[in-house]
Amino acid sequence: MTMSTKIESVTAFPLTYEFPKGRTVPMGIGNAQKRDVIVVRVTTADGLVGYGESHPGRSPGAVASLIDNTLGPLIKGMDACDVVGVWARVHRMQLASHGLGAASAIALSGIDLALWDIRGKFANMPLYQLLGGTRRRIKAYAGGVAMGYQPPAALAEEAQGHVARGYKAVKLRVGDTVARDIERIRTVRKALGDDIEILVDANTAYTLADVRRVLPALEELRVGWLEEPFACDDFASYRAAAQISHRVPLAAGENHYTRYEFARMLEERAVQIFQPDLSKTGGITETLRIAAAASAWRIPVNPHSSAGGINMAATVQLLAAIDNGGYFEACVSQLNPLRDMFGAPFEIGADGCVEPIDRPGIGLEIDESVFKQFPLIDGLGFS
Known part of the structure; x- marks a missing residue:
């Protein structure tokens, strides 16, 4: 039957x-x-x-x-x-x-x-296998809502802690002021040395003038990418910034929805690293389409991670099944129990990598009884 x-x-x-x-x-x-x-x-x-x-x-x-x-x-x-x-x-x-x-x-x-x-x-079947992949190691960076605008020495100490746990790459928050951003990155680079990759995320806070000032320092400090310097629809600024530096690629995609908006980015040729979020852009079905289109242009896909463990576990599964997958964004925030409410969605290894959970589907065992610990507080949540 x-x-x-x-x-x-x-x-x-x-x-x-x-x-x-x-x-x-x-x-x-x-x-x-x-x-x-x-x-x-x-x-x-x-x-x-x-x-x-x-x-x-x-x-x-x-x-x-x-x-x-x-x-x-x-x-x-x-x-x-x-x-x-x-x-x-x-x-x-x-x-x-x-x-x-x-x-x-x-x-x-x-x-x-x-x-x-x-x-x-x-x-x-686990999702990676259903999607045609294999249970392989995926490189990860320490990210999420962490490593922000604290004093440079404190930021370096936090980054060193993540490296001590196995991470070979970290992502810093920028978009404060160009001078303070550069000071923080320089301090972290000195503390971590040359073998750890540093990535930076401006959360759309830069102007084109800011980017003109910051990119030479990012080149000098060997930063792996500059993420979301501008609003998602400011293609003019992305095009202009892409001409300033050919050593520091621009990354974007967490605020772009469906393959149609990513197609616009392909046409603009201004963003060199795609970052779709499985919980925003249309799920696994659409992210597979985005990854396939990006693959034809030799553009890597480094997905953005949302707050919860389901998103993170699914993202690792997908990365194990596409041919142009890059980093997994591992949330290392101290203020995010939503990440682990169903158990750990990933485990970082000494090699700086994670691997997909080897259970059917996304792989997490969901206990709905934990929902009562997190009652909804609606609204913006920013000051």
């Missing part, structure tokens, strides 16, 4: 971890006061259950409502294994016409991850 994989229900669980009183994390877009995540559960008529993760989009209640009240009913009754068909239906009814654009891509991302989790469980 054939098992029915028809979608029976789609449910969103918006969760929040509020930072302890008096604690914030400064970054280019402001001071973060909390972390949010949206866990998405999809069940089939015969009882298969898959879990995904949607980015909160700084409005977790709105994204959860979109999942529960619009996208879920839209795909109910469809085959959970038909990820292409589900994606096409949501695209037609939300992304292509009179829908909610980026919010729909974010909501669809969590659903798509859950469907791939179901596909893996249905096939009794």
Whole structure:
């Protein structure tokens, strides 16, 4: 008798971890006061259950409502294994016409991850194997919401701690002022030596004038990439910045949605490193398309990681199955229990690498009882 994989229900669980009183994390877009995540559960008529993760989009209640009240009913009754068909239906009814654009891509991302989790469980295969990959080691860098605007010596000490745990690459937050950014990078480079890769992320806080001033120092300090110096739609600045330095590549993609926006980046030829987020750009289904297109242009894919462990575990699975995968962004934030609420989504080795979980689907065992520890606090979460 054939098992029915028809979608029976789609449910969103918006969760929040509020930072302890008096604690914030400064970054280019402001001071973060909390972390949010949206866990998405999809069940089939015969009882298969898959879990995904949607980015909160700084409005977790709105994204959860979109999942529960619009996208879920839209795909109910469809085959959970038909990820292409589900994606096409949501695209037609939300992304292509009179829908909610980026919010729909974010909501669809969590659903798509859950469907791939179901596909893996249905096939009794880990996701990397289902996608055609192998259980190989993936190089990782210490990132997430960490290593920000603290004094240079304290920043160097934090970076050294991550290197001591095995990381061979770290990512620093820039976008404060050019002078202070350069001082911090210089101090960290001196502390870590030449064998550790340093990456930097401006969180869209730079102007083109800032980039003209900072790029010579980034070249001197052998920085691996400059991430998101500008807003995601400021293609003019990206084009201009790409002409300033050919040694420090520009990276972007965490705020670009679907393959269509990445196609625009390919056409502009201004971004040399793509960073799609599986929980934002359209899930695994769409990230595979983005990676394939980027591969034809010899552009590496270094996915951005969202706050929760489902996203991180799925990202490692995908990186083990594409031919142009780069770094895994390992969240090393001290203020993110959402990362580990279902167990560790990754483990860093002495070689600075991680590997995919070798269990069916995405690989995590989801315990919904932990949700009550993280009640939703809706809203922006920045000051």
